[in-house]
Amino acid sequence: MHEFLQQVFSGLAAGSVYASVALALVMIYRSTDLVNFAQGEMAMFSTYIAWTLVNAGLPFWGAFALTLAVSFAGGMLIERVIIRPVENAPVLAAVIVTIGLLLIVNSVAGWIYTYTVQDFPSPFPDRPLLHALITTRDLGVIAVTLIMLVLLFLFFRYTSTGLAMRAAAQNPTSARLCGIRVGHMLAIGWGLAAAIGATAGIMVAPVLFLDPNMMSGVLLYAFAGALLGGITSPVGAVVGGLIVGVTENLVGTYLIASQLKLTVALALIILVLVFKPNGLFGTAIVRRV
């Protein structure tokens, strides 16, 4: 029982990282109807930026804040420059563009930082708590994710920019008629997604170690989480991400060898889509003829 609970808690820590990336995916999907295949690589690149800043002697949280700001700007820039031209292009063209972005970011990261695996510092000490049920590091990761979620919730609920962003995502035409600059809102959405991804990357890097291919597994689990929660629902993305994290840990401990981790994610995604295609919190899409 004790070991079981331990696995659940470390699953929650991993799950909160998946939840963050899933949330970033959902944000982009809701506003632009795009699945951003480059989300993981963008997060990885942000993590490298943080690593550079920490190595340059900045205190951890200073580097963290600076990285979020840079990622936000970078995300906006990517939307404006790379995504904008295919906004109204066929879906396949948009998919190809985000995949192209994935390759470019991955390759540039490998070029600048090499493919050597790097150590990444954790801001939290690694001490057992509560009869070794959970480590302080896992608790820290969960706490950071929760703080980020609360901030996002407050932003979308109580600020006028948040309201405008929700309007632009829900009904771009009406929003534009109300004087909301929809294009700007989309760019901010991408910026936020990039910053959320950066947080996830920085939180997961001490565990996974930093290399250009660090996020491919995380991205897959985040997709599974987003689908489980319902790809249109931010709350669903978080809950889905947590469930996926715990499931992954338990399955990995008790059922299947860890070489098949990605296969577990595949099975999970298929099961969700077969039995609950709209996810736990998603709304069914009704089509008119």
Next chain:
Amino acid sequence: MDKSSAAIARTPLGTERFGFATAGTGRWAFAILAIVIAAALPFALSKYHVFELTLVMIYAIAVLGLNILTGYNGQISLGHGGFFAAGAYTAAILMHRYGVPYWATLPAAGFVGFVLGVLFGLPALRFEGPYLALVTLAMALATPQLLKYFDTWTGGQQGINLVKPVPPAGLGLNQDRWLYLIALVALLLAIRVAANMLNGRTGRAWVAIRDHPIAAAAMGIDTARYKTLAFGTSTLFTAVAGALSAIAIGYVSPESYSLFLSISFLVGAAVGGISTIGGAIVGGFFIQFVPNFANDISDAAPWAIYGLAMLVCMYTMPHGVVGSIKPWLARLAQWTGAHRKRKDGGNSP
């Protein structure tokens, strides 16, 4: 969803023919000329170039399979590398463990591909657009893991080494030319089969489902059956291509079938022109040669160059190379046709 499926390709039904000029005899003459040139080509090139072109044709078959699914039926797959691997490993295991001759592995690989495709296509009925892309992405990532895990069959990390086929004595062909000709015949067969299916009842049903699933169902098309059939047919082509690649390269290993291979197929299909048959050949060239060009331009970050090439293609030609030049070709054909009529005094039927 309507927006997306209709937008994948907007070619109207009637013009979805070969991708070459549409005039009857002219088209045949052109096709025969192209085949003769293609068959003569290996005798004029070096061994290495012949091998490269063999791979181009093999990739073209795989891309053609993906075109059927994505271009004509509107289902995006990022996992065709997995089916390619299934074909390659079917061929490799049959040849290595059971001593089956290489030519006999092709139908077996096609059969395995078809069955796997239908099995995968059944749950895929529930997914649309980006969802299917996600599921197939997961499949592409899981493929190398699965290949390593079942190592008693697949040889695990080491893979399987194969003996390359010996050309029949008396023809005076070397090994590379023989492989080239096998690939050429396979490609021509694949194009013929695909064209027949796509220009007939099945193809019309696929396109109708792609353009408007509800209207298609209302007209009495069994959408579930045709979508599953599209998946099976598509993966059959890709698996046969995989088997050919295993035979041509003489080696299979899990790392050759990474996510990147699946991405390449989709990129090849999109760049060549999804929902065109000629586009598959352009796609084959893109997959084989653009990574090399990218390497020549920048040793340090070749994939960044490759990604940039993808972006540029999609910005300038969102319907792919063949999809973009097809209207021009049609106009040219019309113009030459009109020209000929005028010369005949306007009496030709």
